[in-house]
Amino acid sequence: MSTATKLDPAAAQRAANRKSAKAGRTVIFRVKRCEGPGKPSRWEEFKVPVPPGANVISCLQHIAANPVTTQGARTTPVVWDSGCLEEVCGACTMVINGRVRQSCSALIDDYAPQEGDVMVLEPMSKFPVVRDLWVDRSRLFHNLQRVKAWVPIDGTYDLGSGPIESPASQGTRYKLSECMSCGCCLEACPQFNLEEDKAAWDTSFIGAHAISQARLFNEHATGAILKDERLDALMGQGGINDCGNAQNCVKVCPKHIPLTESIAAMGRAVTIHGIKKFFRGE
């Protein structure tokens, strides 16, 4: 067992479920559906046979090929977002049995081990629904622009290698850089709310995801050239001061990004940056 499994009681429960899972069973999928922005939501149920190793995506694939509800009514295939099916692209994020996570790595054996067990699928609530389980997360990428989440290189010409870096520093940055912009941390955050008006994005809470990315680039020798601009962005309205320190974000991050550590580090940096600005009279 990996350390993550050892520490997390929910993970232990899932492991136990996996052991007791019945072969050849059917599971009920309750899916929250919506035909498009502004349209009402409704629930539909599907009976799905579960082969060994099945996950939420393979079951959704089954529903897409056989769109018939438990009541026997023909319906449209459920729409959802997915890509890698290896929990590395972040696309397939949704709320499963009340908790936000990736659907490709949600094994049915872990959640619904017995005949007739129910899986509940809902779209994330902090982003506008496009259709069914698919939401529009452009705001999340926009927030990466807000904090200038890049290294300002001089262009693609051959200018030799990058800075020498200690294995420890690489380790820190690699961890932060594994963030796949899935949005779990934002879904779970009490301070991050649905905002459909793009004009309000720049002044709404930026969330743990972008704060942690700002840290990633401030930690890089060349990335740090834009440090002050990143701190300015985090100092303004919707910046780091909006974080209520509820720490929900770090609990749901599938990549175990040390988000509270990032928030603390950036909080300190913003404070120092503010003091410096004050003394410079800015």
Next chain:
Amino acid sequence: MSQHRVIVVGGGLAGLSASVRIAEAGLPVDLFSLVPVKRSHSVCAQGGINACNDVARQQGYSEYEHFDETVYGGDFLADQHPVLEMAMWAPKIIDLLDRMGVPFNRTAEGRRDLRLFGGSLFKRTHFAGATTGQQLLYALDEQTRRFESEGKVTKYEFWEFLGPIVEDGRCVGIVAQDMRTMQIRSFRADAVVMATGGNGLVFGKSTNSVICTGAALARCFRAGAWYGNPEMIQVHPTAIPGADKLRLMSESARGEGGRVWVPRKKGDTRDPKSIPEAERYYFLEERYPKYGNIVPRDIATREIFDICVNEGMGVDGKNQVYLDLTHKDPDYLTRKLEGILDIYEKFVGDDPRFTPMRIFPAVHYSMGGLWTQFVKGSYNPAEPRKKHASGTPAPIDWKVGQGMLHGAPTNMMTNIEGLYAFGEVNFAYHGANRLGANALLSCLFDGLFCGLSVANYVRDGKPGKTPASGMAAQAFDAAAAKEADRMNRLLGTVGKGGDASVNPYAIGKELGDEMTAACTVVRSGPRLAQCLSKVTELRDRYSRAVLSDDASWTNQSFSYSRAVGDMLIAAEAMVKAADLRKESRGAHYRTDFPTRDDSQFMKSTVAKHDPATGAVSVELQEIDHALILPEARTYGKKS
């Protein structure tokens, strides 16, 4: 120049590096992708990226040897000059990625660390944890976002490419569809770069992402672009069997010491850890004492297939063998391979640090792709050289333009003027078999090196005088209208009854099953003939397809159903090319022609589609083999 624009279709490594390079050259870029580019399939790559480096160089390795390995690994099917240029640039590309902030693993002194990968005796693979592709993609995504914030790149994410617009033999734009609103429209461009990746979904389940249908390639093929070496499909030796996907177990597991074995006794059901050394059959090590477990992919795949299918020695009588890391220190494994070991534990439930993994081969990569051209560089020896002896001094040093002429407008241009193909979607570099950790390199090389070719073409070629922005609207409108018709015809079938035989999902599944059975690890003339008639039957059924959703908003199942039609055409090209190639070479293995036949087949297969009749034909075409003499590719196998 202000009226000129370039379209890049695809936001994986190839598309993003092209966008960055072209935008940097001063041309505005419109970037199209099915998914937010940060979620492109390149994110899946785990193992690493190859390049000569200072340590290996002092041990006798060179860019030239990397070139030689790649040509040899590809079983002498790749045009050689482009491979030379790519290998020469590789170290510079790593430097650039390093400057972009890619967290490459470091040595104690803070330099970039290296690992061993298949097909080489030198450590020449750079890596960032076990998610190298993700890390490289993110670095390019970040640079693209920077250009986006400056207004130099405009992203069209969740847009699907439907086809190129070709006027007077020149590509002047594309038709695309917004996957949310379902709006279909044309876009003008002075050059179009296809960077749409691979086509694993033609085989049903593979190691690829769910968007890798290859439909974009097929749409160019239907519009007259040639398809080179379509039969060359790489099957990766080590994947984890799964219900929705065959997840890759990276080659780095073997590179870091993973040993492949089965119990010597057929049907031995003991717990693997209780089977003594002497009763284990480490068949790769015994059959290939020199390379052992790190033989190239096609060889490992065929040997595993042989053990399971021919010899019936698979673990528990199933198609699976052990890939064993349990003899290594668990902390070392966590440090080097955490990402991929977690994937195994996450999806199978066993911890590979303590339990041998069970794996089997899966379709992984397409060496074939859109046929592309190039302008040869300055290195042209009087005679091709013999295969390079590993570790000996290189005959040439690094210099720009020895393999390909830098900036030549036709580099990686398809046979359609102004239509380029970069990355996995082209057929260059990898010949009949791709070496591990060479794909990421070829994607980046295309974008960064050939991006300049695109800029030069737009400036100095026909678009210089007649920009697409000034052309009459008619051709653009007609192209969009044709796609709208295709959509309406398909959507018009919803509710028209029909059984499973005309369900696009069923047709897609049958196609995948048939292609996997007939056109992967082992092929033969009679089996391919049978496969071709199956594909023909499926094409006929597809012409009567009945869809299940006619929504005019975010209609995903329509999009998939449309792609099935394109996949069927690509499949036909693959099967016909596999049939024409009556020899065995690299990934293509024919039981009826088990040896390589250079006199007849050291040639590319080139598939062409006749738009008038819909017929697919395949012919052979000479390749460029002016640099290295072919020799038998044995990797020192003991006979």
